Structure formats: structure tokens, C-alpha cells
Amino acid sequence: MTHTCDLLPPGILSVEQAQTHILGSVTGLQASESVTLWQAQGRILAETVCAPLDVPPHRNSAMDGYALRYADLASEKPLHLVGASFAGRPFAGEVQPGECVRIMTGAVVPDGTDSVVMQENVQRDGDHIRITSSLMHGENVRHPGEDMRTGDTVLDAGRKLNAADLGLLASLGISDAKVLRRPRVAFCSTGDELKSIGEPLQPGDIYDSNRYTLYGLLQNLDVEIIDLGVVRDTPEAVEHAFQQAMQQADVFITSGGASVGEADYVTSTLERLGQVNFWKIAMKPGKPLAFGTLGECVFFGLPGNPVSVMATFMLFVRPAILRLRGESLPTVPEYTALCTTPLKKVPGRTDYQRGICERDAQGQWQVRSTGGQGSHILRSMSQANCFIALPREMGNLEAGATVTIIPFEGFL
Numbered sequence: 001m002t003h004t005c006d007l008l009p010p011g012i013l014s015v016e017q018a019q020t021h022i023l024g025s026v027t028g029l030q031a032s033e034s035v036t037l038w039q040a041q042g043r044i045l046a047e048t049v050c051a052p053l054d055v056p057p058h059r060n061s062a063m064d065g066y067a068l069r070y071a072d073l074a075s076e077k078p079l080h081l082v083g084a085s086f087a088g089r090p091f092a093g094e095v096q097p098g099e100c101v102r103i104m105t106g107a108v109v110p111d112g113t114d115s116v117v118m119q120e121n122v123q124r125d126g127d128h129i130r131i132t133s134s135l136m137h138g139e140n141v142r143h144p145g146e147d148m149r150t151g152d153t154v155l156d157a158g159r160k161l162n163a164a165d166l167g168l169l170a171s172l173g174i175s176d177a178k179v180l181r182r183p184r185v186a187f188c189s190t191g192d193e194l195k196s197i198g199e200p201l202q203p204g205d206i207y208d209s210n211r212y213t214l215y216g217l218l219q220n221l222d223v224e225i226i227d228l229g230v231v232r233d234t235p236e237a238v239e240h241a242f243q244q245a246m247q248q249a250d251v252f253i254t255s256g257g258a259s260v261g262e263a264d265y266v267t268s269t270l271e272r273l274g275q276v277n278f279w280k281i282a283m284k285p286g287k288p289l290a291f292g293t294l295g296e297c298v299f300f301g302l303p304g305n306p307v308s309v310m311a312t313f314m315l316f317v318r319p320a321i322l323r324l325r326g327e328s329l330p331t332v333p334e335y336t337a338l339c340t341t342p343l344k345k346v347p348g349r350t351d352y353q354r355g356i357c358e359r360d361a362q363g364q365w366q367v368r369s370t371g372g373q374g375s376h377i378l379r380s381m382s383q384a385n386c387f388i389a390l391p392r393e394m395g396n397l398e399a400g401a402t403v404t405i406i407p408f409e410g411f412l
């Protein structure tokens with residue numbers, strides 16, 4: 001997503017370095033499962049689909065009108081109406097010279113006929129019709145296989161199924177799709193100050209908000225979500241949560257305790273059960289990040305501050321989950337915008353400040369700050385609709401500066 005790659009102090013990673021390392025460690029899940037079309041929206045196809053039949057399966061009419069033999073129109077004699085073809089109830093028999101058949105949209109075009117005239121362009125007199133405007137040979141006749149032919153490759157493996165695809169599969173008579181298994185993502189909050197909603201706050205306590213934020217972010221990614229709750233810093237609780245995550249999940253996300261160093265049970269459990277590195281990333285918010293593996297499970301230890309959780313999720317966890325899902329990584333749109341408020345910035349880290357952006361009448365992006373930018377000010381995320389991404393070397397900005405914005409579209 002961003003930007004500069006000049007030298008960093010030893011032991012500090014740039015955002016890009018961290019992203020590259022993470023994506024290099026994650027490969028797509030291979031396991032697949034069969035789901036009905038009702039459950040297949042947004043899932044990733046595990047196999048290529050070929051058409052088992054022609055769509056449409058038969059020659060049919062594009063209009064309500066009359067099916068006729070084009071050659072009969074040369075004589076301009078009235079045509080004799082000999083029957084009807086309704087959708088699902090075809091005309092039985094073959095239409096002879098001088099004859100026509102009443103036909104409805106989608107109904108089989110009877111043998112012997114080759115064109116359909118719309119009923120608006122016909123004068124009917126009992127069981128005879130006369131055509132009142134010109135008609136082309138074959139007009140209003142739709143042919144078998146015009147949409148899809150038997151054997152055509154219609155959807156490639158790896159495709160994310162959308163609503164049109166579901167209808168397409170249904171039109172081929174296919175009831176189930178073989179799709180990649182969804183990643184299972186477990187998450188918990190750590191911290192002895194955290195209380196669950198409903199519990200009274202004692203001095204020094206706060207309510208756990210990160211689990212709700214993470215739950216919402218994960219819901220946007222169509223993964224199986226495993227909530228492991230608030231984990232107290234006791235050896236038993238930490239061990240139990242981590243074992244559960246390792247047994248059930250492809251990804252395990254914790255929040256809090258990422259800037260450790262002090263010996264706590266989370267750190268010692270991580271060291272015992274897996275291979276996890278504690279990084280410092282040159283970004284704000286979101287400097288401390290733990291990343292590694294716990295057995296087969298990819299582990300992210302996100303910083304506890306509520307805005308830091310969201311920024312690190314968007315920049316690091318989301319791309320990793322998309323890769324696990326078997327999706328190609330989307331390019332995250334960035335735009336140049338005029339910033340209408342001054343911005344405070346300390347050089348050294350890439351800032352992801354919270355902004356409110358809109359296009360002006362000329363289609364140019366404008367952005368303003370949400371105000372206080374502390375990583376504990378969750379309201380700044382709630383009010384914002386974009387990040388204002390400020391490169392590492394940048395300092396304070398005056399109003400009127402040109403900045404890069406990253407809209408939240410599709411993230412929150």
C-alpha cells in the first residue's frame with residue numbers, strides 16, 4: 001500500500017517488508033468441499049466448470065407473436081394460423097407452407113418455421129394473419145447454445161462466484177459447486193483489564209472492544225469465525241486458548257501484548273508452541289506486531305490499541321486471509337487528495353491518519369482529518385471513511401497539502 005523504502009533503523013521493518021514476509025509465508029488452502037448453489041455466493045471455485053448441455057437447449061422465440069416460414073412472405077397472401085406454441089408446451093407437428101403458429105416468448109420455434117413476427121406487426125382476422133411491416137429472415141429466433149455450448153469452459157477454477165455465476169450454473173442444471181474450504185479464523189483478546197459487556201467495570205478496567213471490531217472485519221471476508229473470548233493471563237487460560245486455536249483454526253489472531261518484552265504467559269506459551277517473531281514496523285498506528293506459526297496455524301499478535309488493531313488487520317491480516325482463501329489479491333485503490341485541514345506528523349513512521357474524504361464538483365478528492373489521532377481513539381475510525389497515508393519522512397502539513405488517501409470501501 002505504501003511508499004518509501006529508504007533506510008530504516010536496525011530491527012525496524014517497513015510496511016512493505018512486513019507485507020512481503022507475511023504473504024511469502026502463506027499459501028492457499030487446497031481442501032475443497034461441495035456446497036449447494038444457495039451457499040455458493042462469494043466462494044472460490046475449486047474446479048473448472050464445463051457446460052453439460054446447450055443453453056438455451058432449443059430454438060425459441062425472443063418475442064410474443066407468430067412463427068412463420070420466411071419464404072411465404074414473398075406472395076403477401078394471409079397466413080393460416082394452425083396452432084400455438086407456449087413456453088413449456090411446444091406445438092406438435094411441422095408447419096406447412098402458407099401456415100403460421102401463435103408463439104410466446106421462450107416457446108419452441110416449431111419445425112418448418114424459421115422466423116417470428118412480433119404481434120404488434122400483425123393484423124389478425126380470425127385464423128388468418130397479415131404482416132404489416134418488414135421482417136428479416138430468422139428474426140426473433142434464438143438458437144440452441146447461443147449462450148453456452150455443450151463442452152464450453154464457462155467458469156475457471158479460482159473464480160470467486162458471484163450472483164450471475166450462480167444463475168449461470170443453475171441454467172446448466174448444476175445444483176452444487178466444488179469450492180475451496182473457507183479459512184477458519186480464531187481470535188481472542190488478551191489483557192487482565194478487559195471486561196466483557198455486562199460485567200461491571202472495576203477501577204482500571206475497560207470493556208473489550210477489539211473482539212467486536214475483529215469480528216466485524218472478519219465477517220467481511222467470508223471466513224469461519226471462532227471466538228475464543230477474553231483470555232486471562234494465567235498459564236491455564238492462555239494454554240487452553242492457544243491449544244484450541246491450533247486444533248481448529250488456519251489463522252489465529254490475538255490483540256494486546258504485542259509490544260511485550262516483559263515475561264507474560266502469552267509470550268512464553270507462544271515460544272513453547274510455535275515460531276513467532278515480535279516485529280517493530282515503521283507505521284503509526286500499529287508499530288508492534290507478532291507474526292509466525294503455531295503448528296499449522298498462521299499467528300498474528302496485533303497491538304492492543306483499538307485503532308492499531310484495525311490498521312494492522314487491514315494491512316497485514318486481510319491480505320493473508322485473502323491469499324489463504326485462494327483469491328488473487330485486489331489492488332487497494334489509492335487517490336491523490338487535497339487536504340483541507342493541517343495534519344500533525346512526526347517523521348519516522350508511515351502514518352495512517354483517519355480522514356473524511358469526498359469528491360468535489362470537479363471530481364477531485366478532498367479530505368479532512370477526523371481530529372485526534374491517538375491509537376486509542378476508536379471514534380476516529382468510526383468517523384473516518386479513509387486513511388490519509390503519510391510517508392515516513394514527512395513532518396507536519398499545512399492545510400492545502402496534497403496527500404494520498406486510501407478509502408475504506410469494502411474494508412469495514
Ligand SMILES: Nc1nc2c(c(=O)[nH]1)N[C@H]1C(S)=C(S)[C@@H](COP(=O)(O)OP(=O)(O)OC[C@H]3O[C@@H](n4cnc5c(N)ncnc54)[C@H](O)[C@@H]3O)O[C@H]1N2
Nearest residue numbers: 189191208209210256257258259260287302303304305308
Ligand atoms: N515503552 C514502550 N511502550 C509502548 C510501546 C513501545 O514501543 N515502547 N509501543 C506502544 C504502541 S505503539 C502500542 S500500539 C502499544 C501496544 O501494546 P500491546 O500490543 O502490548 O497492547 P496492550 O499493552 O495490551 O494494550 C494497549 C492498549 O490497548 C488497550 N486494549 C488492549 N486490548 C484491548 C481490547 N481487547 N479492547 C479494547 N482495548 C484494548 C489496552 O488497555 C491499552 O490501553 O504499546 C505502546 N507502548
Ligand code: MOO
Nearest residue numbers: 285286287308375
Ligand atoms: O503504533 Mo501504536 O499502534 O501507536 O498505538
